[in-house]
Amino acid sequence: MSGAAVSAAGAPEARPAAHSWREAPIQYGTALLTLVLVAAPLLPVLYQSVVDRPLYDAGKELTLANFARLASTEGFGLVLWNTFVFSALTTVIAQVLGTLAAVLFGRTDMPAARVLGELFLWPIYLSALVLSFGWYTVYGPSGYLTMLWNSVFEAPFWDLYTLPGMAAIAGVSLAPVAYIYCMSSATITDPSLEEAARVSGAGTFRTLWRITLPLLMPAIAYSAVLNFTVSLELLAIPLVFGEPAGITVLTTFLYTQGVAGVRPDHGLAATAAALMLAVVCFLVWLQGRLLGNTRRFVTLGGKATRPRPFRLGRLRWPLFIICALYIAATVLAPIGVLVIRAFASFLSPMVPLLEVLSLENFTQLFEEPIYARAVWNSFVVSAVGGAIATALIAMIAVIVHRSEFRFREPLHYVALFPRAVPGVVAGVGFFYAIALMPGLGEIRNTIWILVIAFTMRYIPTGFGAVAPMLMQVSPDLDRAARVQGADWWTTCRRIILPLMRPALVACYTILFISFFKEYTTAIFLFAPGSEVIGTALLHLWIQGEAGLVAALAAIQVGVIAVCVAAARAVFGVRLHG
Amino acid sequence: MAELVIENLTKRFGEVVAVDSVSIHVADGEFVTLLGPSGCGKSTTLAAVAGLDRPDGGRISVGGTVYFDERTGTFLPPEARNCGLVFQSYALWPHMTVFDNVVFPLTLRKVPSAERKRRVEEVLALVEMEPYADRYPHQLSGGQQQRVALARTLVYRPEILLLDEPLSNLDAKLRDRARTWLAELRTRLGLTTIYVTHDQIEALSLSDRIVVMNGGRIAQIGTPQDIYERPADPFVADFIGTTNFLPGRVVGAPDGGQALIELEDGQRVAVQVERRTAAPGSRVTLAYRPEQIGVVAEGEAAPDGAGSVVTARVISRAYVGGRWQVGLDLGGGPLRLETARPPSGEQVRLWLPAAGGILFQGSTDVSSE
Numbered sequence: 052m053s054g055a056a057v058s059a060a061g062a063p064e065a066r067p068a069a070h071s072w073r074e075a076p077i078q079y080g081t082a083l084l085t086l087v088l089v090a091a092p093l094l095p096v097l098y099q100s101v102v103d104r105p106l107y108d109a110g111k112e113l114t115l116a117n118f119a120r121l122a123s124t125e126g127f128g129l130v131l132w133n134t135f136v137f138s139a140l141t142t143v144i145a146q147v148l149g150t151l152a153a154v155l156f157g158r159t160d161m162p163a164a165r166v167l168g169e170l171f172l173w174p175i176y177l178s179a180l181v182l183s184f185g186w187y188t189v190y191g192p193s194g195y196l197t198m199l200w201n202s203v204f205e206a207p208f209w210d211l212y213t214l215p216g217m218a219a220i221a222g223v224s225l226a227p228v229a230y231i232y233c234m235s236s237a238t239i240t241d242p243s244l245e246e247a248a249r250v251s252g253a254g255t256f257r258t259l260w261r262i263t264l265p266l267l268m269p270a271i272a273y274s275a276v277l278n279f280t281v282s283l284e285l286l287a288i289p290l291v292f293g294e295p296a297g298i299t300v301l302t303t304f305l306y307t308q309g310v311a312g313v314r315p316d317h318g319l320a321a322t323a324a325a326l327m328l329a330v331v332c333f334l335v336w337l338q339g340r341l342l343g344n345t346r347r348f349v350t351l352g353g354k355a356t357r358p359r360p361f362r363l364g365r366l367r368w369p370l371f372i373i374c375a376l377y378i379a380a381t382v383l384a385p386i387g388v389l390v391i392r393a394f395a396s397f398l399s400p401m402v403p404l405l406e407v408l409s410l411e412n413f414t415q416l417f418e419e420p421i422y423a424r425a426v427w428n429s430f431v432v433s434a435v436g437g438a439i440a441t442a443l444i445a446m447i448a449v450i451v452h453r454s455e456f457r458f459r460e461p462l463h464y465v466a467l468f469p470r471a472v473p474g475v476v477a478g479v480g481f482f483y484a485i486a487l488m489p490g491l492g493e494i495r496n497t498i499w500i501l502v503i504a505f506t507m508r509y510i511p512t513g514f515g516a517v518a519p520m521l522m523q524v525s526p527d528l529d530r531a532a533r534v535q536g537a538d539w540w541t542t543c544r545r546i547i548l549p550l551m552r553p554a555l556v557a558c559y560t561i562l563f564i565s566f567f568k569e570y571t572t573a574i575f576l577f578a579p580g581s582e583v584i585g586t587a588l589l590h591l592w593i594q595g596e597a598g599l600v601a602a603l604a605a606i607q608v609g610v611i612a613v614c615v616a617a618a619r620a621v622f623g624v625r626l627h628g
Numbered sequence: 629m630a631e632l633v634i635e636n637l638t639k640r641f642g643e644v645v646a647v648d649s650v651s652i653h654v655a656d657g658e659f660v661t662l663l664g665p666s667g668c669g670k671s672t673t674l675a676a677v678a679g680l681d682r683p684d685g686g687r688i689s690v691g692g693t694v695y696f697d698e699r700t701g702t703f704l705p706p707e708a709r710n711c712g713l714v715f716q717s718y719a720l721w722p723h724m725t726v727f728d729n730v731v732f733p734l735t736l737r738k739v740p741s742a743e744r745k746r747r748v749e750e751v752l753a754l755v756e757m758e759p760y761a762d763r764y765p766h767q768l769s770g771g772q773q774q775r776v777a778l779a780r781t782l783v784y785r786p787e788i789l790l791l792d793e794p795l796s797n798l799d800a801k802l803r804d805r806a807r808t809w810l811a812e813l814r815t816r817l818g819l820t821t822i823y824v825t826h827d828q829i830e831a832l833s834l835s836d837r838i839v840v841m842n843g844g845r846i847a848q849i850g851t852p853q854d855i856y857e858r859p860a861d862p863f864v865a866d867f868i869g870t871t872n873f874l875p876g877r878v879v880g881a882p883d884g885g886q887a888l889i890e891l892e893d894g895q896r897v898a899v900q901v902e903r904r905t906a907a908p909g910s911r912v913t914l915a916y917r918p919e920q921i922g923v924v925a926e927g928e929a930a931p932d933g934a935g936s937v938v939t940a941r942v943i944s945r946a947y948v949g950g951r952w953q954v955g956l957d958l959g960g961g962p963l964r965l966e967t968a969r970p971p972s973g974e975q976v977r978l979w980l981p982a983a984g985g986i987l988f989q990g991s992t993d994v995s996s997e
C-alpha cells in the first residue's frame with residue numbers, strides 16, 4: 052500500500068497528446084455537409100422559379116414572369132381549391148377519428164381497447180401508396196367488397212375517385228397521428244378535473260364532452276396542423292385516384308408539370324414548388340407555436356396518474372362492435388385483401404379463394420429483372436442509406452447538443468429545416484440540382500442520388516429520435532472525459548456515442564422503414580437501374596398489373612412488419628411520436 | 629511545483645455574476661477548501677480551473693503553465709491542463725467497467741499496456757477497490773463509486789486535484805468514514821488540492837486553509853482556527869458554527885482592551901477588543917458561539933475572570949437527547965444555547981466571558997436560526 056502511495060503521488064504524468072485541432076474540421080465539415088444537403092434541392096427550385104428558361108439552358112434572365120404565368124394558367128385556381136378541400140377534409144376526418152379513438156380506447160372500459168388501439172396505428176407504418184392500392188383492391192370499381200355489394204344492392208354509395216373518397220383514405224391513414232397526440236395528452240392530463248366533474252353529478256358523456264374534450268384541444272389543434280401539412284404533401288392518393296378522374300392537386304400538378312409530362316414546364320413547376328414551400332414553411336412555423344402552447348397546457352397537469360376509465364354502461368358492446376367493424380373495414384380489409392391478392396391469380400367474391408391461390412405473381416415479379424432489382428435497390432438504399440444517415444444525424448446531434456461549436460444554433464435550425472420541405476419539392480429540387488451541378492452527373496442514374504435525397508428529407512425525423520436521449524446523458528460524463536485528457540472527438544467516440552447506442556438503433560430502424568417505403572421523392576429522381584419498390588409499384592400500376600402490384604406491395608408490408616415487430620421485441624423501441 | 633494561482637477570476641452567466649473577482653493562492657501540496665452556501669460560485673470556480681467553462685476575466689496558472697489569461701487571450705482546453713476533477717455526481721461512465729473507467733486516462737496518455745494494468749491495480753488498491761475491477765458502476769454503492777471516481781483521477785497523477793462535494797451523496801455514517809479515509813489519503817499523497825463543500829465539519833477537519841465564499845466573492849481566507857475563532861464578518865461567523873448575534877451600542881471608551889456594550893434592553897456587556905476599535909456611541913453587533921455562553925444558577929456567583937452576567941427570558945426548551953436546547957430572548961434578540969439541565973424559571977442568568985465575544989461594526993440582519 053505504501054508503494055502504491057508513492058507511485059500515485061509520483062511526478063505528474065506528461066500531458067496527453069493534444070488533438071484539439073481535430074475538433075474544428077469535424078464540426079465545420081459536418082455543418083457544411085448538412086448545409087449543402089439541405090440547400091441542394093431548395094436553391095435550384097427558388098432559382099428556377101425566377102428565371103425565364105430551364106436551368107440547364109444558357110442565357111437565362113431573371114424574371115418574375117413565372118409567377119404571373121402560374122397565376123394565369125388555366126385551371127390552376129381549381130388545383131389550389133382541390134388541394135385545399137382535399138387537405139381540409141382529410142384533416143377533419145383524421146381529427147374526428149383520431150380523437151374518438153383516443154377517448155374510446157384510452158379513457159373508457161371498452162373491451163379489447165388495447166388491441167384495437169394497436170390496430171388503429173397500423174396505417175402509419177405503411178406507405179400511402181400501398182394503402183391506396185389496398186383500398187383500391189377492396190373498394191375500387193372492381194374491388195372485392197364493391198363486387199360483393201353490387202351482387203346484392205345497386206351501385207355502391209362510395210366512390211374513391213372523388214375528393215371525399217380520397218380524403219376518406221387519407222383521413223384514415225392520418226388518424227393515428229391525431230390518436231397518438233391525444234393519447235399522450237389524455238394520459239398526462241390531471242384526472243382530478245374530470246373526477247371533480249363526475250363527483251358533482253355530471254354523467255359520463257357530459258363529462259367527456261365538457262371536460263375531457265376541451266382538455267384534449269391543444270393536442271387536437273397541434274396534430275390538426277400537422278395532418279393538414281402532411282395531406283398537402285401527399286402524392287400517392289391523388290395520383291392513384293385523382294389523376295384518372297381529372298382531379299389535380301398541387302402535388303400531382305408538380306409531378307405532371309415537373310417530370311412526367313411530355314414537355315415539362317420547369318418554370319411553372321418550380322414556381323408552384325416555391326409556393327408550396329412557402330405555405331408549408333408557414334404551417335411548420337405554426338406547429339412550433341402550437342407545440343409550445345401544448346407543452347404549457349400539459350404541464351399544468353399534476354402527477355402522471357392513470358385516470359380512472361369511464362364506464363360506457365349499456366353502450367359498451369354496441370360501441371365495441373362499431374369500432375371493430377371500423378378497424379376491419381379500414382385497416383384489416385385493405386391490407387389483408389391486398390396481401391391475399393398477392394397470393395392469388397384472381398380475386399372475386401364469386402370464385403372460391405382456394406381455386407385461385409398461387410405464387411405466380413411472385414415468380415413473375417422476380418423473373419422481370421427490373422422488379423427484382425427494385426426490391427434489391429430498396430434494401431440497399433434502406434440498409435446502407437439508413438446507416439449513412441444515422442451516422443450524419445449522430446454527428447449533428449453531438450455537435451448541436453454537446454460541443455462549443457460556434458454555429459451550433461444555426462446548424463440545429465438547418466438540420467430541422469427539411470420538416471418544411473415537402474417530398475415533392477425535394478424531388479423536384481434534387482432533380483434540378485443534378486441537372487445543374489456538373490459533379491452530380493456521375494450519380495444521376497444510381498441509387499446514391501436517392502440515398503442523398505432521402506437522407507436530407509429524414510434528418511429531422513432521425514434527429515427527433517436521437518436528441519431527447521442525448522439530452523438525458525449527463526454532461527458531467529463528457530466533462531469528466533475532457534478533464535482527464537480526452538479531446539472533444541475522443542470524448543464523442545468513446546463516451547457519448549456508445550452511451551447513445553439505443554437511440555441510434557432506434558434512429559436506424561426508423562430510417563430503414565422510412566427509406567423502405569419512401570416513394571414521393573424517388574419518382575422524381577429514379578432512372579433505369581435505380582428503381583425502388585415505390586417507383587416500381589407506380590410503374591406496374593400504370594401498366595394495370597394488379598397482381599404484380601399486390602405482390603410487390605405485400606413484400607413491402609412484410610418487410611416493414613418484420614422490422615416493426617423486431618424493433619419492438621428486441622429494443623422496446625416506440626416507432627412513432 | 630504545482631502551485632495554483634487564481635487572480636481576479638470573474639465569470640458571468642448573463643446578468644448573474646457567479647464568480648466576482650476571486651483571487652486564491654494555493655501553495656504546492658496545500659489542501660484548500662472552498663466553503664459557502666449553495667449558489668455562491670464554488671463549482672463555477674472549479675470549472676474555471678479545470679477549463680470546462682471559459683471565464684470572463686482574470687488569470688489562472690498552475691506551476692509555470694498559464695491555463696487562462698484574459699489579457700493575452702490564453703485559454704488551454706481542459707484536455708491540455710492535466711487537472712484531476714472528481715464530480716459531485718462522480719460521472720463514472722456507465723458503459724464501462726471499473727477497470728475500463730480507471731484505465732481510460734492512461735490509454736489517452738499512450739501508457740504501455742503492461743504498465744497500464746499495473747498502475748490501475750495499484751490505484752484500485754490505494755482506494756481499496758481491487759475486488760471490484762470487473763463490476764459496472766451501477767453495481768457499486770455510492771461510497772464505492774466515489775472511490776472509483778477518485779481512483780480514476782489519481783491514476784494519471786494530475787498536477788492539481790479538484791474535488792467538488794465528493795461526499796455529498798453519502799449518508800451520514802458513510803460520510804464520516806469517507807472523511808477519515810480522505811484525510812489519510814491526503815496526508816499520504818500530498819497533492820495540491822481544492823476541495824469544495826458546504827459542510828463546515830468537512831471543511832474544518834480536512835483543510836490547511838479555508839476560503840469562505842458568499843455571492844461569488846471571497847468573504848474570508850484563513851486556517852480553520854482563524855475562520856472559526858476570528859471570523860471576518862457576521863456572515864462568516866454565522867456560516868461556520870451556530871452563532872448568536874446581539875445588537876447593541878458602544879458606551880464608554882475602550883479601556884484596557886475592553887469595551888462596554890449596552891444591549892437594547894439596557895443591560896451591559898464587556899468584551900475584549902483586539903484589532904477592532906469601537907468608537908463610543910457606534911452601533912455594533914456582538915457574536916457569541918453557544919458553547920461560550922455559560923448559565924449561572926440562582927444564587928451562584930459568576931465565574932472568575934473578565935465577563936458579564938446578564939438576564940434573559942426563556943422562550944422555549946426542547947430535549948434533544950442528553951442535552952436541552954434552550955431558546956432565549958436577550959434584549960429583544962433571539963439566543964440559543966444548549967445546557968445539561970433545563971432552566972427552572974422563566975428567567976436565566978447568563979455568563980458572557982469578555983474573551984468569547986466577537987464585535988462587528990454596525991447592525992446586521994444575519995439572524996441565527
Ligand SMILES: Nc1ncnc2c1ncn2[C@@H]1O[C@H](COP(=O)(O)OP(=O)(O)OP(=O)(O)O)[C@@H](O)[C@H]1O
Binds near residue numbers: 665668673
Ligand atoms: N450554466 C449556468 N447558467 C446560468 N447560471 C449558472 C450556470 N451555472 C451556474 N450558474 C449560476 O451561477 C451561480 C453559482 O453557481 P455554482 O454552481 O458555482 O454554485 P455552487 O457554489 O457550486 O452551489 P452548490 O453548493 O449548490 O453546488 C449560481 O447562482 C448559479 O445559478
Ligand SMILES: [Mg+2]
Binds near residue numbers: 670671672792
Ligand atoms: Mg456546486
